[in-house]
Amino acid sequence: MRLSLIALALGSLGSLAACADDILDSDESPADDSTATLSIGGPGTFCSPRTDTTIVNGGLARFAPKAYVDPSTPTTLELYAVTTSGVSARRFYNKSWHSWRSYGYNASVVPAPGPTAGVGSNGWDAALTVLPGASGKRDLYFGFWSGSSGGVARDSIDLTPSGVGTMTGISPSLGYMSTVTGAAPGGSESVFGTALPNSVLDTSFATLNLPLERIAGTTPSLITQSGTMSPEQIVGPGGAVSLRRNPATDATESIYLYAGDMLTEQQDSSGNWKPFLTDIVTMKLGAASWTSLGAPRHDFQGVPTPGMVAAPPFAFGFYWGDPNAGGTAQLNVFATARDAGSYQYRLFGRGMSNGSLEPDWTEYGIPPTVGTDESFALTTGMIWWDGARYASTLRENLFGLTAGGKLIEFYWDGGSWQWGQVIANTPDGGTFAALSSAVIDTTGYKRLSLFVRSSRGTIYEFSYTIDNGVWNGWNWTNLSVLQPCDIYVF
Numbered sequence: 001m002r003l004s005l006i007a008l009a010l011g012s013l014g015s016l017a018a019c020a021d022d023i024l025d026s027d028e029s030p031a032d033d034s035t036a037t038l039s040i041g042g043p044g045t046f047c048s049p050r051t052d053t054t055i056v057n058g059g060l061a062r063f064a065p066k067a068y069v070d071p072s073t074p075t076t077l078e079l080y081a082v083t084t085s086g087v088s089a090r091r092f093y094n095k096s097w098h099s100w101r102s103y104g105y106n107a108s109v110v111p112a113p114g115p116t117a118g119v120g121s122n123g124w125d126a127a128l129t130v131l132p133g134a135s136g137k138r139d140l141y142f143g144f145w146s147g148s149s150g151g152v153a154r155d156s157i158d159l160t161p162s163g164v165g166t167m168t169g170i171s172p173s174l175g176y177m178s179t180v181t182g183a184a185p186g187g188s189e190s191v192f193g194t195a196l197p198n199s200v201l202d203t204s205f206a207t208l209n210l211p212l213e214r215i216a217g218t219t220p221s222l223i224t225q226s227g228t229m230s231p232e233q234i235v236g237p238g239g240a241v242s243l244r245r246n247p248a249t250d251a252t253e254s255i256y257l258y259a260g261d262m263l264t265e266q267q268d269s270s271g272n273w274k275p276f277l278t279d280i281v282t283m284k285l286g287a288a289s290w291t292s293l294g295a296p297r298h299d300f301q302g303v304p305t306p307g308m309v310a311a312p313p314f315a316f317g318f319y320w321g322d323p324n325a326g327g328t329a330q331l332n333v334f335a336t337a338r339d340a341g342s343y344q345y346r347l348f349g350r351g352m353s354n355g356s357l358e359p360d361w362t363e364y365g366i367p368p369t370v371g372t373d374e375s376f377a378l379t380t381g382m383i384w385w386d387g388a389r390y391a392s393t394l395r396e397n398l399f400g401l402t403a404g405g406k407l408i409e410f411y412w413d414g415g416s417w418q419w420g421q422v423i424a425n426t427p428d429g430g431t432f433a434a435l436s437s438a439v440i441d442t443t444g445y446k447r448l449s450l451f452v453r454s455s456r457g458t459i460y461e462f463s464y465t466i467d468n469g470v471w472n473g474w475n476w477t478n479l480s481v482l483q484p485c486d487i488y489v490f
Helices: 004-009 013-025
Strands: 036-039 066-069 077-083 086-093 101-104 129-132 138-146 149-157 165-170 178-183 190-194 213-216 219-222 240-243 254-267 273-284 297-300 303-306 314-319 329-338 345-353 362-365 376-385 394-402 407-412 417-423 432-441 445-454 459-467 470-478 486-489
Touching: 066 129, 066 432, 066 445, 077 138, 077 445, 086 149, 129 178, 178 240, 240 314, 240 329, 254 314, 254 329, 273 329, 314 376, 314 394, 329 376, 345 376, 362 417, 376 407, 376 432, 376 445, 394 432, 394 445
Parallel strands: none
Antiparallel strands: 036 486, 066 077, 077 086, 086 101, 129 138, 138 149, 138 178, 149 165, 178 190, 190 213, 213 219, 240 254, 254 273, 297 303, 314 329, 329 345, 345 362, 376 394, 394 407, 407 417, 432 445, 445 459, 459 470
């Protein structure tokens, strides 16, 4: 109980509150997750909840907070976020949120945190990737611009109470790489991205060579290409899946990549030109070439016609049963495409089971209340079991955004796919700017956590819990608010 002696040594509530705030920044989850809460004062000058202005910053709205649940500590959820002071982390354990800890940034490696505005500007890219590092560390990757040159920063976070972040600069093959997705089968981490600022489709870059890039640890390389495939493989969140494709024969996991291909543009209903992709491709990492999955098709005047793909595909993998006991592997990929004969966007999906790909795309229609010519894309999702793992009903909750900043949900209820919630605004009145998700999935306690950042920069958790059989519906938690006088003692 390391805090009590410090508290006794302080002579005023003001000093106590200030010290409490500092201590909170270094709080860590103990090995057994046992903790108590000590309140050192009620609401007042020093103890009133306050907004953390390093987090709530509209300029950082597109920086999605990223979560990670370590399989070795499945009841602890870690959340990482870019703030104006650098990289910060917060943890959820013992069924409650604990305080932020700032790891800062290294000014000699990266510029000050801030959104990129294109080639030649200073700032960070919005596509943070979090992977499990060696010896209990976490490796965070993000692209950045620095004047006329670019690069990627890798911040290796030490999770111990006295640990720090060690930042390394990496120079990708093309000079810049937006890091948007990654996987770490067997501890061999890989991060993927393209030379597009903020990973956003932009036809002003259509004349550039934009092959998919990879960083393995700190080693950059280009993904192998062959044949007549275009040099524009554009990956998005969910573009890399780590899976034993056939558990009966595959002893280890492999990485499967899913990307959009061939950047082009077409006009919308108002005559404005918008960027699109014309194909969806896949590759097992290490293979010699990409395989085309084709563009999803919608019937137009009775003829199945390929649509224009509006964003990189979103893919995820899971097992219907324990893979070590022969459980079936499943991989699903989703893409949004605009009708060939109208300006309506629709969701399409395609699956793979034990190495066999479904013959064609399945159409899932349009999210409720989403109108004509309003693009959308799924970008994050949670896979969980409503009881014991592999012995109950498997559930999936996927989320995405519309072009106008609405939150959409698409979920598997155990028997079929359904459209769920469409939410227009965040609790602070802004629109939805960035998403990520994670799930605590134990037999007795489950927490589905969707993390959002509003257009005003506020970070929220939208959570659903099942606690010893009691189901509690979706609730908002503002993670940008500090409680200066609550100290977590362990």
